Amino acid sequence: MHEILSNQSFGSEIREAGSRYSKEADLLKKLPAALYTCNEDGFITFYNDAAVALWGRIPVLGKDLWCGSWRIKRNDGSLMPLDNCPMAVCLKEGREVFGEEIVVVRPDGSFRNVLPYPQPIFDEAGKLTGAVNMLVDITALKSVEIALRESEERLKYFTISLEREVVLRTNDLQEANQKLLLYNAQLEQFAYAASHDMKEPLRKIMFYNSSILDSCGESLGEKEKGFLLRSVHAAKRMGDLIDNLLDYSKATLGMHAFEQIDLNELVEEILFLHKDILDEKQAVVEKDQLPVIKGIPFQFRQLLDNLIGNAMKYQHPERRLRLQIRVQDMEAGHLPGLDASPETQFHKLSFIDNGIGFEPRYADKIFELFQRVHDGMVSPGTGIGLAICKKIVENHGGRLKAFGEIGAGARFDVYLPA
Ligand code: ADP
Numbered sequence: 001m002h003e004i005l006s007n008q009s010f011g012s013e014i015r016e017a018g019s020r021y022s023k024e025a026d027l028l029k030k031l032p033a034a035l036y037t038c039n040e041d042g043f044i045t046f047y048n049d050a051a052v053a054l055w056g057r058i059p060v061l062g063k064d065l066w067c068g069s070w071r072i073k074r075n076d077g078s079l080m081p082l083d084n085c086p087m088a089v090c091l092k093e094g095r096e097v098f099g100e101e102i103v104v105v106r107p108d109g110s111f112r113n114v115l116p117y118p119q120p121i122f123d124e125a126g127k128l129t130g131a132v133n134m135l136v137d138i139t140a141l142k143s144v145e146i147a148l149r150e151s152e153e154r155l156k157y158f159t160i161s162l163e164r165e166v167v168l169r170t171n172d173l174q175e176a177n178q179k180l181l182l183y184n185a186q187l188e189q190f191a192y193a194a195s196h197d198m199k200e201p202l203r204k205i206m207f208y209n210s211s212i213l214d215s216c217g218e219s220l221g222e223k224e225k226g227f228l229l230r231s232v233h234a235a236k237r238m239g240d241l242i243d244n245l246l247d248y249s250k251a252t253l254g255m256h257a258f259e260q261i262d263l264n265e266l267v268e269e270i271l272f273l274h275k276d277i278l279d280e281k282q283a284v285v286e287k288d289q290l291p292v293i294k295g296i297p298f299q300f301r302q303l304l305d306n307l308i309g310n311a312m313k314y315q316h317p318e319r320r321l322r323l324q325i326r327v328q329d330m331e332a333g334h335l336p337g338l339d340a341s342p343e344t345q346f347h348k349l350s351f352i353d354n355g356i357g358f359e360p361r362y363a364d365k366i367f368e369l370f371q372r373v374h375d376g377m378v379s380p381g382t383g384i385g386l387a388i389c390k391k392i393v394e395n396h397g398g399r400l401k402a403f404g405e406i407g408a409g410a411r412f413d414v415y416l417p418a
Pocket of ligand 1: 306310311313314353355356357358366371372373374381382383384385386387404409410
């Protein structure tokens with residue numbers, strides 16, 4: 001090639017070479033890279049098939065100047081006059097022009113991104129005789145580059161909007177948290193107000209109704225006496241409900257200090273409180289050596305009292321109450337759904353009774369507020385006790401699970417971090 005380039009009148013040389021070395025000329029014609037030559041005046045003297053495909057037209061020899069392009073644009077979209085094209089500059093200034101990207105617009109309006117490499121040709125005396133230009137089609141590369149840039153832009157936009165969204169959501173969450181804290185404080189105030197304001201008229205209703213019963217009971221008919229008794233009973237139930245709701249709000253709200261609690265002592269204390277009834281029932285209570293745990297004492301008293309109280313309340317009418325309190329130590333890994341690393345140690349306290357039990361399908365439902373699954377069958381309750389228990393156990397980083405079988409008994413498993 002070098003030899004051909006240094007010849008005078010390169011284009012005609014190639015044509016001559018075409019006749020002399022038809023094989024080589026054929027090779028140049030069929031070369032997949034676009035190639036053409038011009039003489040020193042800028043007229044096209046040779047072009048190959050790839051150049052025709054790139055231009056989208058066949059140049060007219062002896063007429064087309066500088067290149068075979070129909071039109072050329074710069075990368076910024078502005079029109080580049082043909083006599084300013086890189087090949088024209090190369091020939092006019094007698095120097096190679098590298099690295100200027102152009103857009104070749106074909107007559108049908110389609111375009112190719114092109115990197116031209118025009119090089120001047122000099123004869124042995126150093127006189128410019130023409131130039132050869134190789135046109136590298138970088139359209140595919142360009143579209144990849146554009147797609148890449150676009151996706152980078154999209155990614156940048158996405159990241160920015162994601163960050164913005166995260167900030168917004170965080171603000172929303174903080175706001176919601178603040179509101180929640182406020183509502184909680186208001187609820188706590190409401191609960192205390194309820195205790196004072198609602199319990200006082202309730203006490204009066206009970207007092208006056210009981211007084212009427214005491215003083216005029218004799219003169220009242222059975223029907224009227226029944227009405228009065230029922231209203232005293234209803235007022236007492238309402239009082240219990242208010243007390244339980246207050247307990248529930250106390251278990252939910254407020255910060256309390258954790259202390260060491262010996263569960264053996266606490267269970268003994270509660271059993272002692274219920275001693276009369278337990279003796280009367282001839283109940284059998286079996287318990288393992290219980291652990292000392294860290295917790296809020298009044299909440300644990302309530303938890304144990306509710307669980308032991310329920311075992312007594314839901315006793316089977318045909319058998320003696322038997323309550324077992326069992327302990328087992330285990331790792332959190334065995335307890336799905338716990339917010340703890342798998343090797344964290346937990347105590348599992350099981351309260352197992354041989355009472356009336358409950359249908360297994362109610363195992364979750366009984367922890368909901370006001371949910372009772374034996375309505376009318378046994379002594380009245382409010383359906384709040386187990387909801388309180390659940391809150392207390394969760395306050396201490398644990399879990400409470402229930403298992404029941406109708407007529408066979410119930411088991412409540414309390415998992416507590418060791
Ligand atoms: P309450 O006892 O006041 O109704 P709880 O929240 O303590 O409310 O209990 C909810 C329901 O769960 C009870 O109404 C009862 O149907 C069932 N339950 C609780 N403990 C036991 C138990 N040891 N044996 C059988 N059923 C029970």
